[in-house]
Amino acid sequence: METVKIGLLGFGNVGTGVYKILKENGADISHRDGLDIKIEKILVRDVRKKRSIEVDENVLTDNVDDIVKNPEISIVAEFMGGTEPAREYILKALSNGKTVVTANKEVLAKHWPELEKAARAYGVGLYYEASVAGGIPVIKVMRESLQANNVYEIMGIINGTTNYILTKMSEEGRNFAEILADAQQRGYAEPDPTSDVEGFDAMYKLSILASIGFHARIHIDNIYREGISGITVEDINYGKELGFAVKLLAIAKKQGTSIEARVHPTFIPMDHPLASVRNSYNAIFVKGDAVGNLMLYGRGAGDLPTGSAIVSDIVTACQQKGRNLYSTFYNEDRISPEITMIEDWETEFFIRLTVKDEPGVLAKIAGIFGKHDVSIASVIQKDHNRGEVPLIFVTHKAKELSMGKAIEDIRRLDEVIKVENVIRVER
Template sequence: MQVINIGLLGFGNIGLGVYEILKNKCEELYKREGIRIKVKKILVRDISKKRSIDIDKSILTDKITDIVEDPDISLVAEFIGGEEPARQYILTALKNKKTVVTANKELIARHWTELESTARENRVGLYYEASVAGGIPIIKVIRESLQANNIFEIMGIINGTTNYILTKMSEEGRSFESVLNEAKELGYAEPDPTSDIEGFDPMFKLSILSTLAFHTRVHVENIYREGITDITIDDIKYGKELGYAIRLLAIAKKSGQEIQVRVHPTFIPLNHPLAAVRDSYNGIFIRGDAVGNLMLYGRGAGALPTGSAIISDIINACLNKHDHTYSTLCNCDWNQEKVYFNNNWETEYFIRMT
């Protein structure tokens, strides 16, 4: 029997979801995959904090070295979020020959080259399926199922918070502020919702998706970003009259050597599949030259959907520990000068005059 010892960095909602899935489905995973995954240590800020589940406190630690320097731990899963100290923790783990699984979209978007080159140099893996769209396996689809395609368009709803807000505004006629407060109460929005409502969260995710789809490093600085804070009930009402729904879309297009990447509120026809994506769900529309049109739909956030993606990465990493795969970018910007990022794109506009 193969036992894989792992360490968890962070024990918030996502870390808790991963731990519960591993604990409750240990025997199922063993029967299906032939491996037992054991959580040996969990990094937390406060060991004495009261938690929502019963857990052996001996596996909790507030010292990162207990995980990244433990020779028995071969895989580290990171749920801290943000750039630092997550970046330094992950780099240390990779340099100590430990594969890393992360849901950290900002870290991947901003430091992908450094992290993946470090993983390659140390012959370990870097897995990040959960960094985009929660439980939707969009990264695996692009990397493992669409290799025969030149992808020339991605258009998606990849932030559940803003989609929940726009859905409630549209269906219940409520103001932005009213629905935002409800979203905070329900846990769909953070106490500081800036990353979501101003479009930073989908910007990081679009950087990752467009980089993979176009085989070209798309930095966050290349992406136009606009949030939903200026959307009013009148905008939604007039859109319906014209046959449109408003969604915060992440859009990436490639034509020849020209790329445009943008995140902003968009009118989409009511009969378009993305117009039917409601509440906190995500939907991603892809166009490839061979496959044609594809759409993936599902829960884009939450402890269990995100935990599902993380555990899938953990299992794949364990089963392929001697044969990790990496992106086709060669961990450098060697082809960057061959493309042109068009920030002067043309589109139709809706102008409301009051």
């Protein structure tokens, strides 16, 4: 039996989950994997703070050096969130010969090459299964089960808060602000919901997923990002009529050496496996040239699911000791510098307008679409209302930038009262 002493940086939600799991299932892990994992030290802000679970006071410390410089500790698990001081502490741990296991998507998305280089230089491991989609082992699957594949598409529901909000809007017909307030009250959404609602969290995660999947670093600066705060119940209802469900999707596609990466609200057909992912569940849909379509579904957050990924990484780190897998990014290593990030991708579009009830409006709008090479697949014109008419278009595949120009021109028409929404459609 090998005893492995670990240190935890942070003792919030995830840290507590790890603590609970090792307490509850530690004996099973010892038995099955021959590992006695012992929490040696936990970094907290206030050692004296009253906690919901009972912890030996000697285990707690407010001095990070008690962990990152502790010769007893071989693995450091970090879940502080944010970039600083997380980055600094991780680098310190790595440079002191400790393998690092992290749940921190932001620090990884922003500082990956620096962290990866340090891990390589000091011959230790860097593990981050918990950084994307909580308990869903998508990182290991992409790295260690899809080696035979050229992965060319990733579509994920990787933010639970927004999926919860969109599910409730869709099923209960209540508007965004109301559901968000409700979610905040229940603790499902943060007091400042920006990172979730505006797609930053999903963007960090997509940066990690796509980099792993495509073996090319996809920097967050190259990811288009749009949140869900502009989605209305009207959009959702018209989408339903057309057979679509709305999801905040993180999408990355590769064709040859061209890559596109984007996070935005998306309509997908009701019979797409991602459409039935409800509430705060996450799912990642991957296409590989050998494996075909593959989807992983599960809990993307929470103390125990995320703790499950952290503890799995710890066990893996012990079993792979000295055989660390480092990530090879074609573009960072300048092996294949010709990779280009595409900004003018193609999707279908759902466009919802409110127009004046006058003859010739439809012809004018259709003319603008035609001018910009946007081909219309279907039109819905609904019940009049005080001279205003809702007008919905679904297009065939069109270029992003052409659509932008078409919408600009449409907005300038006197007959167009409002461009209510433009939502991309994926299949």
